[in-house]
Amino acid sequence: MNKYNIAVIPGDGTGPEVVNEALKVLDAAGKKFGFELDRKEFCWGADHYLATGEILPDDASDQLRKYDACLLGAIGSNKVKPGILEKGILLRLRFELDQYINLRPVKLFPGVETPLANKTPEDIDYVVVRENSGGVYTGMGGSVQQDTPDEVACQNWVYTRKQVDRCLKYAFELALKRHTKENPWKGLSDEDKAAGYTAQLTLVGKTNVLTYVCGLWERAFNEMAKQYPTVKTAYCHVDATTMWMVKNPEWFDVVVTENLMGDIITDLAAMTAGGMGISSGGNINPEGVSMFEPIGGSAPKYTGLNVINPMAAIGAGAMMLDYLGEKEAAAAIEKAMAFVTGNKLKSMAAGKMGYSTTEVGDLVAAAL
Ligand code: IPM
Numbered sequence: 001m002n003k004y005n006i007a008v009i010p011g012d013g014t015g016p017e018v019v020n021e022a023l024k025v026l027d028a029a030g031k032k033f034g035f036e037l038d039r040k041e042f043c044w045g046a047d048h049y050l051a052t053g054e055i056l057p058d059d060a061s062d063q064l065r066k067y068d069a070c071l072l073g074a075i076g077s078n079k080v081k082p083g084i085l086e087k088g089i090l091l092r093l094r095f096e097l098d099q100y101i102n103l104r105p106v107k108l109f110p111g112v113e114t115p116l117a118n119k120t121p122e123d124i125d126y127v128v129v130r131e132n133s134g135g136v137y138t139g140m141g142g143s144v145q146q147d148t149p150d151e152v153a154c155q156n157w158v159y160t161r162k163q164v165d166r167c168l169k170y171a172f173e174l175a176l177k178r179h180t181k182e183n184p185w186k187g188l189s190d191e192d193k194a195a196g197y198t199a200q201l202t203l204v205g206k207t208n209v210l211t212y213v214c215g216l217w218e219r220a221f222n223e224m225a226k227q228y229p230t231v232k233t234a235y236c237h238v239d240a241t242t243m244w245m246v247k248n249p250e251w252f253d254v255v256v257t258e259n260l261m262g263d264i265i266t267d268l269a270a271m272t273a274g275g276m277g278i279s280s281g282g283n284i285n286p287e288g289v290s291m292f293e294p295i296g297g298s299a300p301k302y303t304g305l306n307v308i309n310p311m312a313a314i315g316a317g318a319m320m321l322d323y324l325g326e327k328e329a330a331a332a333i334e335k336a337m338a339f340v341t342g343n344k345l346k347s348m349a350a351g352k353m354g355y356s357t358t359e360v361g362d363l364v365a366a367a368l
């Protein structure tokens with residue numbers, strides 16, 4: 001039997017509640033598909049910080065490197081000044097573990113309400129590959145004469161060619177994996193298919209203004225495209241992307257973009273697919289340890305009430321299984337989620353699902 005060692009960071013607010021349901025479903029999948037998840041819990045987050053003054057131990061990432069993957073609930077609390085835990089835990093782990101891809105599927109499940117008129121699960125089904133290690137998140141910059149009228153602040157937007165190339169490679173490979181000649185992306189025209197294309201990869205940037213950094217991305221993108229003759233490439237400015245994601249989400253298959261643009265467009269994309277209650281993501285280091293998380297926050301208002309939607313965490317669990325190689329189990333969890341959203345839940349919103357958090361976990365586990 002395959003056995004995996006998983007680090008679990010339940011974190012703050014509703015994090016522990018949703019992680020419990022994800023683990024419940026993962027265990028049910030393990031029984032069915034014949035694998036075991038051995039897990040260790042790391043109780044980092046607001047309470048640990050307030051009790052000890054420590055945000056993360058110095059060797060936190062070394063500890064996590066011993067595991068096959070991490071599952072994270074949520075980080076952030078209204079008991080701690082905003083930014084301290086987000087930067088000190090989430091961003092620090094992403095950087096130290098070099099999780100250079102933030103993979104965010106945008107998928108409208110059956111029965112889930114979208115704010116986009118006349119759009120169905122057929123139309124909203126793409127993946128955003130957000131670069132997760134560079135850009136303004138690198139943290140270079142500074143300010144002088146703070147709190148005077150002459151204050152100057154700058155925050156540098158930096159990328160190396162290597163950072164760009166490794167992210168683009170992941171995105172091109174993902175486009176190849178998502179679609180095959182037998183199962184081409186449905187947005188392709190007959191002409192595209194006749195030309196041998198099976199998938200589409202869209203680069204999002206702002207090449208009309210931010211010419212140095214976006215120019216680097218564009219040149220690297222066009223150069224790498226030559227190695228992937230079956231992937232049709234497209235380019236979209238980031239502002240126009242927000243428009244098309246609302247108006248024509250069916251135009252997207254795989255989208256690749258830099259860190260901050262990816263952060264912003266994936267919140268918009270998540271809302272089009274039913275909101276934070278059902279949006280999952282993975283912080284991926286293809287050569288190292290990856291960390292999967294529901295992309296919503298810690299929802300202090302709903303903490304401890306057994307009303308938060310655990311679907312995003314369950315989906316993060318499925319992404320983790322896919323990453324670990326348990327593809328069949330991952331697909332089965334997605335199918336079970338679709339059954340539950342399509343046949344059981346009244347809404348994706350906390351407290352309005354028609355079921356409690358634990359009942360939703362039970363439903364998905366039973367549907368498996
Ligand atoms: C996200 C979040 C984080 C980010 C914050 C909490 C640091 O918004 O995961 O998208 O900006 O990456």
Ligand code: MN
Nearest residue numbers: 263264266267
């Ligand atoms: Mn974000």
